Amino acid sequence: MTASTDVILLRGGRVIDPVNGVDGVCDLLLADGRIKAVAPSGTIADLPAETKVYELAGKLVCPGFIDMHVHLREPGEEYKETIETGSRAAAAGGFTAVACMPNTKPVNDNLAVTSLILAKAALAGLARVYPVGAISKTSQGESLAEFGEMRQAGVVAVTDDGLPVNNSQLMRRALEYAGSHGLLVISHAEEMALSRNGVMNDGALATRLGLRGIPGAAEEIMVYRDLALAGYTKRPIHIAHVSTRESVSLIRRAKEKGIRVTAETAPHYFTLTEEAVDNYNTRAKMNPPLRTADDVAAICAGLHDGTLDAIATDHAPHSELEKEVEFDLAANGIIGLETAVPLALALVRQGKIDIGRLVELMSVNPAHILGVVGGSLAEGGVADVTVIDPEKKFVFKEEDIHSKSKNSPFLGSQLQGKAVLTIMGGRVTYGDGI
Amino acid sequence: MPGEYHFTHKHVLGLADFSVADINLVLQTAESFKEISTRSIKKVPTLRGKTVINLFFEPSTRTRLSFEVAAKRMSADTFNISSSSSSTTKGETLIDTARNLTAMKPDCIIIRHSRSGSARLLADNIDASVINAGDGTHEHPSQGLLDLMTVKEAKGKIAGLKIAIIGDIAHSRVAHSNIIGFSKMGAQVVVGGPATLIPPGIEEMGATVSRNVIDAVDGADVVMALRIQQERQQDPLFPSLREYAGFYGVSPKVVDAAAPDAIIMHPGPINRGVELDPRVADGSRSVILEQVTNGVAVRMALIYLIMGGN
Numbered sequence: 001m002t003a004s005t006d007v008i009l010l011r012g013g014r015v016i017d018p019v020n021g022v023d024g025v026c027d028l029l030l031a032d033g034r035i036k037a038v039a040p041s042g043t044i045a046d047l048p049a050e051t052k053v054y055e056l057a058g059k060l061v062c063p064g065f066i067d068m069h070v071h072l073r074e075p076g077e078e079y080k081e082t083i084e085t086g087s088r089a090a091a092a093g094g095f096t097a098v099a100c101m102p103n104t105k106p107v108n109d110n111l112a113v114t115s116l117i118l119a120k121a122a123l124a125g126l127a128r129v130y131p132v133g134a135i136s137k138t139s140q141g142e143s144l145a146e147f148g149e150m151r152q153a154g155v156v157a158v159t160d161d162g163l164p165v166n167n168s169q170l171m172r173r174a175l176e177y178a179g180s181h182g183l184l185v186i187s188h189a190e191e192m193a194l195s196r197n198g199v200m201n202d203g204a205l206a207t208r209l210g211l212r213g214i215p216g217a218a219e220e221i222m223v224y225r226d227l228a229l230a231g232y233t234k235r236p237i238h239i240a241h242v243s244t245r246e247s248v249s250l251i252r253r254a255k256e257k258g259i260r261v262t263a264e265t266a267p268h269y270f271t272l273t274e275e276a277v278d279n280y281n282t283r284a285k286m287n288p289p290l291r292t293a294d295d296v297a298a299i300c301a302g303l304h305d306g307t308l309d310a311i312a313t314d315h316a317p318h319s320e321l322e323k324e325v326e327f328d329l330a331a332n333g334i335i336g337l338e339t340a341v342p343l344a345l346a347l348v349r350q351g352k353i354d355i356g357r358l359v360e361l362m363s364v365n366p367a368h369i370l371g372v373v374g375g376s377l378a379e380g381g382v383a384d385v386t387v388i389d390p391e392k393k394f395v396f397k398e399e400d401i402h403s404k405s406k407n408s409p410f411l412g413s414q415l416q417g418k419a420v421l422t423i424m425g426g427r428v429t430y431g432d433g434i
Numbered sequence: 435m436p437g438e439y440h441f442t443h444k445h446v447l448g449l450a451d452f453s454v455a456d457i458n459l460v461l462q463t464a465e466s467f468k469e470i471s472t473r474s475i476k477k478v479p480t481l482r483g484k485t486v487i488n489l490f491f492e493p494s495t496r497t498r499l500s501f502e503v504a505a506k507r508m509s510a511d512t513f514n515i516s517s518s519s520s521s522t523t524k525g526e527t528l529i530d531t532a533r534n535l536t537a538m539k540p541d542c543i544i545i546r547h548s549r550s551g552s553a554r555l556l557a558d559n560i561d562a563s564v565i566n567a568g569d570g571t572h573e574h575p576s577q578g579l580l581d582l583m584t585v586k587e588a589k590g591k592i593a594g595l596k597i598a599i600i601g602d603i604a605h606s607r608v609a610h611s612n613i614i615g616f617s618k619m620g621a622q623v624v625v626g627g628p629a630t631l632i633p634p635g636i637e638e639m640g641a642t643v644s645r646n647v648i649d650a651v652d653g654a655d656v657v658m659a660l661r662i663q664q665e666r667q668q669d670p671l672f673p674s675l676r677e678y679a680g681f682y683g684v685s686p687k688v689v690d691a692a693a694p695d696a697i698i699m700h701p702g703p704i705n706r707g708v709e710l711d712p713r714v715a716d717g718s719r720s721v722i723l724e725q726v727t728n729g730v731a732v733r734m735a736l737i738y739l740i741m742g743g744n
């Protein structure tokens with residue numbers, strides 16, 4: 001990343017830095033890619049002449065948001081997204097870092113693909129991109145990918161995301177072997193025998209639409225299996241995209257028992273229900289599928305009480321080609337980077353979580369889980385900062401999207417709260433009218 | 435006149451979209467068209483110059499033929515595009531097909547497709563009227579309407595009747611349209627079959643569930659058997675056709691549990707000896723051939739009504 005960074009003063013915003021117990025109006029001085037000073041507003045003196053000053057009264061100044069679950073599609077499906085366009089979408093959504101899943105073409109199951117991703121990310125220079133490697137070679141679920149070499153090349157975790165690891169012995173060995181290389185294992189929890197050919201949540205709506213359902217049990221069975229394996233191997237496991245009430249309660253109980261589990265959910269799982277797919281709306285088709293209002297309530301409770309550790313978007317770009325088809329044939333997934341902040345802020349406005357908890361979920365915890373920089377605004381730390389205007393209202397429009405793909409069920413929705421300034425390594429990667 | 439009823443549908447995608455007044459109008463119109471089929475010259479000039487395309491992505495001789503006869507009796511020009519000759523097998527999407535068809539300026543497209551929601555997808559992407567002739571496991575509205583017509587003819591009414599639908603409710607678009615249609619018209623719909631073939635939430639569509647076939651048909655005015663689709667057997671839904679026929683087949687013993695004047699229906703084609711005992715299928719209470727006759731009349735009515743006749 002570029003060495004020459006400006007001196008930046010973020011003045012008068014409400015600084016929310018849970019790790020350091022800060023929640024109040026402060027000034028933040030950034031220089032040389034680091035946080036130089038955090039001090040009561042107006043007290044930082046002797047600013048260099050070239051200091052760029054941002055007046056942030058009424059804005060929220062947070063440690064840079066980290067999205068630990070995105071699909072950047074490069075290499076292989078650059079017509080949907082590239083590392084550059086995905087990084088730009090991340091910056092525009094208020095993210096300073098993303099962890100990209102390995103289901104590219106070819107799969108990121110070796111150091112060559114890992115190195116390519118990192119090289120492209122450095123070239124774009126808009127976000128820290130942390131590649132996640134595959135658990136199994138080509139994610140076929142048969143033999144372990146080369147964790148050691150991928151770790152050396154720069155992966156931060158392993159997963160076969162997009163697919164579950166069906167073979168329990170392989171999952172056990174992955175947990176054990178990942179421990180030898182200091183890698184986190186991320187579980188895409190899905191029992192394929194139950195979910196196969198399913199395209200939405202199982203239930204009355206699926207029956208009415210004549211669509212094959214995916215029962216919540218398809219997720220919960222695998223969540224339980226992976227919790228059992230994590231307990232048995234005494235290794236940490238991270239559960240991706242939790243969508244059901246029972247998954248939340250399984251994770252809650254596992255945490256009580258001391259199993260080393262962390263978990264994420266996505267904004268769509270606490271915002272939308274299966275009703276969004278009515279009228280065969282392929283823009284709301286995803287895996288795991290949108291569930292019921294009861295599941296949404298449990299997800300919100302899990303975000304509040306610490307059962308769920310992170311909000312990650314599962315940003316999954318697809319072109320119109322994959323979505324303008326029969327519902328059965330449409331691709332799973334939605335873009336999420338540019339709607340996560342307003343959707344999460346809605347939880348704060350609804351009183352379901354407070355703003356400090358939001359920063360934990362979107363910055364502090366992802367940094368800790370992945371073992372990467374950020375998550376804090378301590379002096380001396382990396383100058384990764386997300387500035388949010390919590391009042392800003394906007395209609396989410398196709399022409400405003402930075403991602404290459406536009407597949408979002410929130411198109412046309414009135415949203416409130418937006419990242420207005422994103423700073424990564426002391427450099428402004430996104431600024432909106434500020 | 436305020437409150438005056440008008441049939442306003444451009445498409446027929448499912449009975450879920452139809453009001454009681456819509457259904458009554460279709461049935462009345464079909465009754466008047468049925469008379470045409472009894473004439474020596476079975477043709478009226480109503481739709482002369484109009485183009486109707488049968489776009490069938492699933493093989494179905496009887497439904498396609500029924501729609502074709504219906505359109506021809508009203509003097510429309512009809513064209514058939516079947517799955518073997520359609521382009522989707524060559525990678526063209528349904529939307530591409532819709533756009534290509536639009537260029538030919540058809541007035542009405544009848545679509546049969548294996549995917550639920552495909553009729554709506556076509557309707558959303560074409561200027562012509564669209565009639566759903568069966569989309570996946572969603573709906574088959576013209577079948578539902580012809581069943582309503584058949585019951586109304588046989589019983590003189592629909593409201594207050596008990597309709598028992600037996601068999602594969604989960605994968606049957608016919609069952610879905612019938613449950614919606616009969617419950618809308620005030621009948622009591624009871625479905626029966628093995629739990630593996632009763633989908634979740636079917637009660638919300640208007641049916642009550644009975645696991646036992648004898649209970650389901652108890653006192654029923656109409657007993658409808660549904661076709662078992664043997665190709666679904668990769669999903670372990672029941673152990674064997676033999677066991678299915680024994681427990682869930684509509685046999686003379688099952689019919690004995692129904693009302694003494696109950697009628698027997700089946701959307702066809704029948705797996706004789708599986709879901710329907712041949713003695714029942716061919717017995718005096720069977721109205722299966724009447725269903726076929728009414729199918730043409732109902733389809734004439736639908737094509738006529740959506741093309742602006744009223």
Ligand SMILES: [Zn+2]
Nearest residue numbers: 161162188240
């Ligand atoms: Zn996944």
